[in-house]
Amino acid sequence: MLDQIRDIWAVLFLEDQLGKLREEHLRRCIEGPQPDESFLQTGEERIIQDVKNEFYNEKMRDVVKPDDAQSLSDEEDYEKRSQKLMEAAILMTHKKLLSIPYVGDPNYKKHGTD
Numbered sequence: 001m002l003d004q005i006r007d008i009w010a011v012l013f014l015e016d017q018l019g020k021l022r023e024e025h026l027r028r029c030i031e032g033p034q035p036d037e038s039f040l041q042t043g044e045e046r047i048i049q050d051v052k053n054e055f056y057n058e059k060m061r062d063v064v065k066p067d068d069a070q071s072l073s074d075e076e077d078y079e080k081r082s083q084k085l086m087e088a089a090i091l092m093t094h095k096k097l098l099s100i101p102y103v104g105d106p107n108y109k110k111h112g113t114d
Contacts, residue, residue, distance in 0.1 A: 002063065002064035003064040004082050005064070006055055006060060007083040010051050010054070010081070011090065014047065014048075014051050014087060014090055021040065021044065021047065022098060024043075025039060025040060025043075030102075040098065052075075056074050056075075056078040057077075061077055
């Protein structure tokens, strides 16, 4: 039960951090300095690594899975998480939100204009 709560907490953390990444990306696009092409991908990778580091480690397993704390590696613990579908939905929503044009978006052209 505690491991499922931990997994849900990790998903909420993921969603929150991706939201902050989108906000920072938009802020930089509007105010500068312009983000480079790898800004989002690098940020997403860092956030996923932060989820792994913060929630799927031996110290956390000692609390949520004391019987498995020593026998599971961090990577095995991460792979056994219960919220993979929710994570996939959050990442898909994140990508869709990024595709919405914003005022001043240099990549957005109104239909029928050059």
